[in-house]
Amino acid sequence: MIVVNDVYKRYRTDHGPGKWVLQGINLRIPPKINVGLVGRNGAGKSTLLRLIGGNDTPTRGTVERRCRVSWPMGFAGGLQGSLTGRQNARFICRIHGHESDMAERIAQIEDFCEIGDAFDEPVKTYSSGMRSRLQFGMSLAFDFDVYISDEVTSTGDAAFRDKALAAFRKLTDRAGLIMVSHAENTLTQFCKAGILLHDGQAHWFDDIGDTLKAYKTTLAAS
Amino acid sequence: MTAVIRSPLSVTYAVWRALFLREAVFRLSGRRVAWLWLLAEPISHVAFITLFFEIARVRVTPGADPGMFIMTGLLGFFMTRNTALRSMEAIKANSALFAYRQVKPVDTVIVRAALEGFLGLIVALIMLSGAALAGFTIVPYHPLEVLTAFTGLWTAGLGLGLILSVVGELLPDIANVAKLLFVPLYFVSGLMIPVEFVPHPYREWMFYNPILHGVEIMRGGFFPLYHVVPEADLSVLYGFSLITVFLGLALHVRYARKIIAQ
Numbered sequence: 001m002i003v004v005n006d007v008y009k010r011y012r013t014d015h016g017p018g019k020w021v022l023q024g025i026n027l028r029i030p031p032k033i034n035v036g037l038v039g040r041n042g043a044g045k046s047t048l049l050r051l052i053g054g055n056d057t058p059t060r061g062t063v064e065r066r067c068r069v070s071w072p073m074g075f076a077g078g079l080q081g082s083l084t085g086r087q088n089a090r091f092i093c094r095i096h097g098h099e100s101d102m103a104e105r106i107a108q109i110e111d112f113c114e115i116g117d118a119f120d121e122p123v124k125t126y127s128s129g130m131r132s133r134l135q136f137g138m139s140l141a142f143d144f145d146v147y148i149s150d151e152v153t154s155t156g157d158a159a160f161r162d163k164a165l166a167a168f169r170k171l172t173d174r175a176g177l178i179m180v181s182h183a184e185n186t187l188t189q190f191c192k193a194g195i196l197l198h199d200g201q202a203h204w205f206d207d208i209g210d211t212l213k214a215y216k217t218t219l220a221a222s
Numbered sequence: 223m224t225a226v227i228r229s230p231l232s233v234t235y236a237v238w239r240a241l242f243l244r245e246a247v248f249r250l251s252g253r254r255v256a257w258l259w260l261l262a263e264p265i266s267h268v269a270f271i272t273l274f275f276e277i278a279r280v281r282v283t284p285g286a287d288p289g290m291f292i293m294t295g296l297l298g299f300f301m302t303r304n305t306a307l308r309s310m311e312a313i314k315a316n317s318a319l320f321a322y323r324q325v326k327p328v329d330t331v332i333v334r335a336a337l338e339g340f341l342g343l344i345v346a347l348i349m350l351s352g353a354a355l356a357g358f359t360i361v362p363y364h365p366l367e368v369l370t371a372f373t374g375l376w377t378a379g380l381g382l383g384l385i386l387s388v389v390g391e392l393l394p395d396i397a398n399v400a401k402l403l404f405v406p407l408y409f410v411s412g413l414m415i416p417v418e419f420v421p422h423p424y425r426e427w428m429f430y431n432p433i434l435h436g437v438e439i440m441r442g443g444f445f446p447l448y449h450v451v452p453e454a455d456l457s458v459l460y461g462f463s464l465i466t467v468f469l470g471l472a473l474h475v476r477y478a479r480k481i482i483a484q
Contacts (some may be wrong), residue, residue, distance in 0.1 A: 054323030057479045070225075071322055078321035085246070094240030097228055186419055187302045 002029040002052060002069065002146065004202075005059035009047055019045050021057075023200035031067055034177040034207050036187040038215045039197030045180045046072075046150055048197065052178065053148050067145035073136060081124030081174060085115065085134050088123060092138050104139045112167070113137035114160075133160060140167055148174040184212060237324050241333040243317075247342070249337065260345055260465050264300055268293050268349075279416060283416055285447035287484060289356055294444050296355040297414040298375050298437045301342045303404050309334040310402055313481060319483050327481050328474040331387045336381040361435025367443030374456060375436040379461035384470020391481050412437055429453045432462035 004027040008123065011018045019046040029035060039045050049057040049065055053072045079088050081221045088110045093102045112121050113133040118126065126134070139147065149168075171177070172190055181187050187194070187208055194211025198218045205211040228236075250257045272289045274280075283291040311326075314333040319325045348362040362368040382400075390397035411433045420428060428434055436459045440452035 055321050055482075057482060071475050078318055080244075080248075080318055081246060087244070087247060090245050091240050092322070094243070095233075095322055097232065097236045099236070099239075 001031055001066045003062075003064040003066070004029075004048075004052065005062045005064065007048075007051060007058040009044070009056075009059050010119070022051075022202075025061070025200075025202045027195065027202055027204060028176065029146075029176075032176050033048070033193055034172050035051075036190045036191035036194045036211060037178060037180045037197065037206040038187070038194060039210055039217060043197040044200065045197055048202070049148050049178065049180060050149055056184075065146075068143070070139055070142070070147045073139040073149040079123045080130065082122055084122055085113075085119040085126070086110070088134070089138055092199060093141075094141055095179070098142070103191060104207055107135040109134075109141050112140060112163075129157060129160070136164055136167075136179060140171065144175060146178065147171060149177065149179040187212065230246040233324050233422050234329065237329050238333055238336075239331060241319075242337060245249070245333060247338050249341070253400060255449075260341060262344060264293075264296055264349060267296050284418075285328060285444040285449060286441065287358060290353065290360075290445070291416075291441065292413065293353065294441050296309075296412070297342070297346045297349065298372065298440050299408065299411050299413055300345075301339070301372060301375045302379040302382070302408075302433050302436070304342060305335050305376055306382035306386065307401060307404065308338045309380065309383030310390055312383070313387050313391055327387070327391075327478055328384070328471070329365035331470075331474075332380070333383055335376075335383050338395075339376040339378070339430060341458065343372075346372075362444045363446040371436045371440035371443065371456060371459070374438075374459040374463060375433065377467065378432055378436070378459060381463050381466025381470050385466055386475040387472060388470070388477050388481070392477065406449050407431065407433065408432065417454075418449060425451070426454065433458045433460045 004025050007022055007025040008020060009022040010020045010191075025048065033058075035150070037045050037048065039074060043151045047056070049072050050059050052065075054063070054065065057073065080091075086106065089106050090102065093099070093105050098105055113119070113130075115130050115133055115134070119134075123131065123134070160211060168177075168190065177188060177190065191208045192206075194208040196205065196211050196214050196218070203214065205214065206216075253259075268289065271292045274291075275288045281288070285479070287293075309331045312330040316325070316330040319330070321331050354360045386397060386400050389399070410431055412428070417425060417428060417434065417438060435454050435456060438450055438454035439456050439459075441448050442454070
């Protein structure tokens, strides 16, 4: 269960506080349910995901996570360029409290991302595709109750995309998922419920089809 | 699936451990012969000042060999300076890691200070071993007093690092000013000339510098015949450390959200 309680968010800019991105979001996201997050560009989808994932803090209001929540998959940060893929993976294992079974998990990550010897090269030498392979592999290696994903299924080449989709499907059977995507078929394929972000407000729909319908109305209205 | 929610303490411990190992790898193998630079700086300083003393035929370090006198002072001063300046930059260097909500800004600062203290201790041991090979007496006269002063100097560095890391994030120019300020501190921390020879009233002014208290007491513990001036007082150093650490932690509590938020 994730409880988002009256959350407001605006970013700091060089000239004072910016515009409100989120204005009074209230959500109760039940566990083990796949939720699609839709909204036009700039509606605050990634912002809300980052707040749920705990990477950023709301300007006002609270986010409660009563289960293990992943960091946003496909998120561009979190890798240190001067360290190798293996060293980065070890760090992630350690902060998630997997000191004892680290070897298996590292092997699992190495196996999944299929980047060969590059796993022992500094991350700054990676291509963006290799980076996203590593990031995706790392987020699969832990048993989270809820995964959050920001357009993750659209990265990498065709072969990796198929693999990622298959892994994703397996994952959604055992854990919850909150995902952002602009691809309608990805959303209908994975998600049951939906959240529409519009004008800083969040609207919950029990059915993803209804969410997309409402989303189209907001697009048409403006 | 085991839905074990870890306690905050165990999360923090895991984060500190992971950060420490990561920082250590980066510090010792990040650049080519990075470990050599750790030793090169203090050794070159000792060599230069000793050489200068030798050429100028200065014999002004009563109760201690000039080389050892300089070495002990520099090791103490560098302990505070390196800890403060390195941990000041911890937040900027690790900003990518705040993508994981387990890692807080204060963790990176504390871990860097700990690593710097650890490395400072190793550098000190290596340099003292070198001095032993050259025939100097390196076993302190009062080992505990030396350790107490050394620890106090590290804690002062930690406190300054905690404060400067937050202030430097909010007002980036302050970080540059802090770096500059350590240059004059080098000259008023009694590293080259015994503070005993500084006349009144300048000596009283110099003792507003807490590092000098630590350096002076440390030498007193090291050399049996060294005359410690009566102004030197460890409680000044520890009082300074206590206040800066508390102030630094308070700043972190107050501004942690602002630092992570974009």
